[in-house]
Amino acid sequence: MVWPSSVRGLLVTEAVRGEGGILLNAKGERFMERYDPARMELSTRDVIARAIYSEVNEGRGSPHGGAYLSIAHKPARFIRAKLPSMYQQFISFAGVDITREAMEVFPTTHYAMGGIRVEPASCQTAIPGLFAVGEAAAGLHGANRLGGNSLSDLLVFGRRAGEAAGERARQISPHASVRRRHRGSRAGAACALGAPKWRIARIANG
Numbered sequence: 001m002v003w004p005s006s007v008r009g010l011l012v013t014e015a016v017r018g019e020g021g022i023l024l025n026a027k028g029e030r031f032m033e034r035y036d037p038a039r040m041e042l043s044t045r046d047v048i049a050r051a052i053y054s055e056v057n058e059g060r061g062s063p064h065g066g067a068y069l070s071i072a073h074k075p076a077r078f079i080r081a082k083l084p085s086m087y088q089q090f091i092s093f094a095g096v097d098i099t100r101e102a103m104e105v106f107p108t109t110h111y112a113m114g115g116i117r118v119e120p121a122s123c124q125t126a127i128p129g130l131f132a133v134g135e136a137a138a139g140l141h142g143a144n145r146l147g148g149n150s151l152s153d154l155l156v157f158g159r160r161a162g163e164a165a166g167e168r169a170r171q172i173s174p175h176a177s178v179r180r181r182h183r184g185s186r187a188g189a190a191c192a193l194g195a196p197k198w199r200i201a202r203i204a205n206g
C-alpha cells in the first residue's frame with residue numbers, strides 16, 4: 001500500500017494478481033504488456049517490482065507514487081470470498097472498496113535475503129552451537145526469492161537445524177559426562193532413564 005502514509009509499506013498479497021488483478025499506470029495502460037507480455041501480472045515479483053518502479057520513475061505513476069492494481073472487474077462476491085483480508089485492509093485503512101476501485105501499490109520490502117553462512121546439512125554457523133535458518137541464513141534463494149517458497153524452506157532447514165542442535169545438546173549435556181562416569185553401574189542405569197543428577201549421585205554414593 002502507498003496510501004495512506006500511516007500504512008505505507010503494508011503488504012498487498014500477491015494473491016490479488018493470482019486471482020486476476022491487473023496493473024495500470026496513470027494513463028490507464030496495462031503496462032505489463034511492455035515488460036512481460038507472456039505472463040503479464042502473473043510474472044515473477046522481481047519483474048513486477050521493476051516494472052512498477054519504471055512506470056513511476058518515468059512519470060506514469062499514481063497520485064501517491066505507485067501503480068494501480070485493480071480487481072474490480074471481478075464480481076464483488078468473488079473478491080470478498082477470495083481476498084477477504086485485502087477487502088478489509090483497504091476498507092479500514094484507506095477507505096477504498098476494492099470491489100469497485102483500484103488499489104495504489106508500490107514494491108516494498110518483506111523478506112531479508114540472509115546473511116549468516118551455514119553448513120547446509122546441519123545449518124551450523126561458524127560459531128559452534130549456533131544454528132541459523134530462514135531469513136537469517138544465507139543463500140538458499142540466490143538473489144531473488146520466488147513467491148511462496150519461504151515456508152517450505154523453513155520446514156526443511158528448520159528440521160535439519162533442530163535435529164543438529166538437539167544432537168549437540170545431547171553431546172554437551174551434563175548428563176553425558178555423568179553417564180560416561182557411571183557406565184555399567186546402577187547409577188548409570190538411572191542416568192540412562194533420565195533421573196535427576198541428585199538422585200544419580202545418591203545411588204552412586206550408596
Ligand SMILES: Cc1cc2nc3c(=O)[nH]c(=O)nc-3n(C[C@H](O)[C@H](O)[C@H](O)COP(=O)(O)OP(=O)(O)OC[C@H]3O[C@@H](n4cnc5c(N)ncnc54)[C@H](O)[C@@H]3O)c2cc1C
Nearest residue numbers: 011110111112133134135136137147148149150151152154
Ligand atoms: C506479509 C507477509 C506475507 C508473507 N507471505 C508468505 C507466503 O505466502 N509464503 C511464504 O512462503 N512466505 C511468505 N512470507 C515470508 C515468510 O513469512 C517469512 O520469510 C518467514 O516467516 C521468515 O521466517 P523466519 O523464521 O526466518 O523469521 P521470523 O518469522 O521473522 O522469525 C524470527 C523470530 O525471531 C524473533 N526475534 C527477533 N529478534 C529477536 C531477539 N533479539 N531475541 C529473540 N527473538 C527475536 C522474532 O520475534 C520472530 O519471532 C511472507 C512475509 C510477510 C511479511
